[in-house]
Amino acid sequence: MDIEEWEQRHTEAFYDAKEALPYLDGMFVAYNSNIDAIRHLTEEDLSRLVGLFDEAEIQDRVAVYPREIAEPLDFVARLLISMREGKAAEVPAYTAETHEWLKEHLGFDYARMGGQAGIISNLLARLGLKKVVAYVPWLSEEQAEYFADSGNILHPKVENGQVLLKPPGEAFKPGTGSKVNWILEFSKDLKVTCAGSTFRVPRDNRLIISSRPKWIRLDMDKEIYEQLDSLLPIDGAMLSGYQMIKEEYEDGSTYNDYVEHSVKVIDKLKSLNPDLRIHVELTSIQNRVIRKAILTEIVARHVHSLGLDTVEVANALNVLGYEELSYSVIRKGENGIMSLYQGAVQLMKDLKLERVHVHSLGFYICILAKGHPLTLKEQRDALLFSSVLAAAQALNGKIDNLTEAEAGLEVPVSAKGIEDLETFQLYCTGRKLCTPDEFEYGYIYGPDHDAILIPSKVVDRPKATVGIGDTISAGAFAAMLARMKQRQAGK
Ligand code: GLC
Numbered sequence: 001m002d003i004e005e006w007e008q009r010h011t012e013a014f015y016d017a018k019e020a021l022p023y024l025d026g027m028f029v030a031y032n033s034n035i036d037a038i039r040h041l042t043e044e045d046l047s048r049l050v051g052l053f054d055e056a057e058i059q060d061r062v063a064v065y066p067r068e069i070a071e072p073l074d075f076v077a078r079l080l081i082s083m084r085e086g087k088a089a090e091v092p093a094y095t096a097e098t099h100e101w102l103k104e105h106l107g108f109d110y111a112r113m114g115g116q117a118g119i120i121s122n123l124l125a126r127l128g129l130k131k132v133v134a135y136v137p138w139l140s141e142e143q144a145e146y147f148a149d150s151g152n153i154l155h156p157k158v159e160n161g162q163v164l165l166k167p168p169g170e171a172f173k174p175g176t177g178s179k180v181n182w183i184l185e186f187s188k189d190l191k192v193t194c195a196g197s198t199f200r201v202p203r204d205n206r207l208i209i210s211s212r213p214k215w216i217r218l219d220m221d222k223e224i225y226e227q228l229d230s231l232l233p234i235d236g237a238m239l240s241g242y243q244m245i246k247e248e249y250e251d252g253s254t255y256n257d258y259v260e261h262s263v264k265v266i267d268k269l270k271s272l273n274p275d276l277r278i279h280v281e282l283t284s285i286q287n288r289v290i291r292k293a294i295l296t297e298i299v300a301r302h303v304h305s306l307g308l309d310t311v312e313v314a315n316a317l318n319v320l321g322y323e324e325l326s327y328s329v330i331r332k333g334e335n336g337i338m339s340l341y342q343g344a345v346q347l348m349k350d351l352k353l354e355r356v357h358v359h360s361l362g363f364y365i366c367i368l369a370k371g372h373p374l375t376l377k378e379q380r381d382a383l384l385f386s387s388v389l390a391a392a393q394a395l396n397g398k399i400d401n402l403t404e405a406e407a408g409l410e411v412p413v414s415a416k417g418i419e420d421l422e423t424f425q426l427y428c429t430g431r432k433l434c435t436p437d438e439f440e441y442g443y444i445y446g447p448d449h450d451a452i453l454i455p456s457k458v459v460d461r462p463k464a465t466v467g468i469g470d471t472i473s474a475g476a477f478a479a480m481l482a483r484m485k486q487r488q489a490g491k
Contacts, residue, residue, distance in 0.1 A: 001422060001440065006413045006455055013384035014409060018402055023485035025233040026131035027478065028269070031218055032241025033118025033136045033143060034179040034211070037108035038464060041186045045106065046083075047193065049076055052105065055195035067286040069093040069209055072101050079207050080194060083186050086202035087311055088465070090243070090284040092212045099211060102182050113146040114181050116240035116281045119467045120474040122148040123389070126401055127478065133165060133231045137219055140176040144168040156224045156231065163227040179216065182209040183466045203361065206466050208284075210243075218244045219261050228268050236481045237269055238474060239303070240281040242294045247287065255290060259297050266302045277354075279305040279477045281470060282312050292319040295351060305355040306347065307473030313343045313358055320350055337424045341365055345449055355480075357383070359390075359456075359472045362417025366452040366476075376443040378483050380452045386475030387456040393471045397463030408457060417455035424453065 039045075050058065053076055061077035069075050069091055075098065082089050093099070113122050121134040125148045132153045136143065139155060147153050147168040155171035156163050183206050190201040218241055245258045270276055280303050285291040295316055299306060308316065310329060317326035325346065328339040340358060348356045348367045356367040364383050372379070392399050392408030399405050425439045434444040444451040462468070 001418050001425075001455065003413055003415070003418055003455075005440075006418070009381075010384045010388055010413065010457065011409055013381035014388045014406070016381055017385035017479040017482065020479065020482035020486045021127060021129065021402075022482075023489055023491075024129055024235050024478065024482050025485075026133060026231075026235065027124055027129060027481075028133045028135070028231055028234045028237040029117050029121045029124065030135040030220075030237070030239055030241070030265075031117055031137055032244060033113065033115035033121070033134070033139075033146070034181050035111050035143065035146060036114030036181050036183045036466060037111050038183045038185060038466065039106060039108045040464075041184055041190070043191055046190070049079070049105070050194050052076075059195045067091065069098050070095070072098070072105075075102070075209065079184060080192065082184075082205065082207040083190070083192055083201045084199055086188070086205050088205050088207075088284065088309065089311075090208040090210050091286060092210045094212050094214075096211075096213075098209060099180065099182070102209070108182070111180075114183070114466070115179075116283060116470050117238070118143075118146065119470045120238050120240070120281070121153055122146075123399065123471055123474050124478055125150045125153045126399055127405070127475075128152075128402055129478070131234075133234060134168065135220070135224070137221070138176055138179065138216055139168065139172045140178045141172045141174065142178045143176075144172040156221075158221065158223045161223065163224055163230040165230065177213060177215065179211050179213060181211055183207075183464075184209070185464055185466065187461070204462055204465050206464075208466070212244065212246075214250075216244055218242060218258055220265050225265060225268065228265075229272055232272060234273065234276065235485060236277045236279065236477065237266075238279045238281060238477060239266070240283070240470075242280075242298055243283055243285040243290065245290055245294070247289055255293055259293055262298050263302055266298070277305060277477075277481060278303040279307060279473065281473050282306060282308040282316070284312065285315070288319050291315065295320065299353070300351040304353065305357065305477060306351065306353055307357045307359070307469070307477070309469055310340060310358065310360045313340060313347065316347060317343050320346075322346060337363075337420050338427050341367075341424065341451070341453075345446075345451075348449060357473060357476055359469055360420075362414035362458055363421055363453060363455050364472065364476075368450040368452070370449060372450065373484050374480065374487075376445075376450060376452060377441070379450075379480065380442050380454060382476045382479035382483065383452055383454050385479040386472045387454065389475040390468050390472045391457035391459055393468055394459035394462035394465070399471070411457040411459055413455050414458040417458065421453055421455055 066074035154165035388408035391411035
């Protein structure tokens, strides 16, 4: 694969998307936003944290693999697991004590907008979309301040039974508390010693301690649901945060109730605009019952597009009954990328999706159902656009506007990504899934699906990793919709 050619394609795709974006009328983005308290961990932090506990106890807890942070020992254990594997993870904490403990023993470097819907809303607004309608069921006054001050983000607000769209600063619910998540970022090569063994962190990544206050409900206010048409015109919806759903609530309701409401919202959105495309952005979901329900009951048959990373592909396959494939995605190794591809195809088929976008370090894979609305070149260019955005985000830790995003163009395409794709090319041409020529363009015309594989731009020393996946998914989805609208306009 010619790296220079991919650089060139990135540049062209970026400017093409820039021209197409003004064709969008609007995007609806829901549900989760929170405040991220971000802390970059150093080796000193690590030895201090480990020093607070008995190392044998830490080891025992690592073996237990806690799926919830009930006490500080769970936290240190999950942190060590994440660092050892270099894998992103998000673990819930249901009590305020964890928060207090972290404040006292660690503290944070800075706070910023968090939550997939919060991050995506701000990004789309800063890319200059005409209108971004954000909806956060627990919008507090403090949370509202974290939205971009760009004038194009609106949030529904009920006034005298009427739903109006207002800037978030005028739409919050007085008396609502704030949800603060802890983001522990760690860099590649950081040295960690615990209980006599030492390892180095294999790649930049983060552990998220997600606060889940009791009052959080993943739901939509009744009036807003009933007057959903007041959000229009919108071309697409990006939905996330379903991981917040619990199996059981104190008032006797269960996850089934919240799943049912979520599906109703999706159905209503589609009935209001039959051309509307719906994307769900997945994240790490510890509870397997909830993970399965989200996939098989909310995503399957109802939405068009799914965005996720490699670990999430493996976790999704696992609850859908593809254990072996799931392990082979996780184990990576020689067959890693092949399994990832097969796994993504399986998700598209099982969940009846139009599009599955997997972001991996160094390359993206997008599986498309036959009959998807654009050419493969247009689909590819939407991914390339998002690769530039991700690079800009990693480089500067933020993107204030499209002009600033151009900084991403200077970031080189990942040589490792190219290498991985070349391994895949052998597999693919060997099985006659594609010709070497098609592959050079990043296209695969499969028997029952199409696919795009692109090498992506990767920043060597990212400012932070949190939110990069959201940037990739949102950038590509918006660019795809924008191109669809541009075509409708005959351009
Ligand atoms: C999840 C986390 C949030 C973080 C986001 C980044 O939504 O809960 O803290 O900002 O992921 O993708």
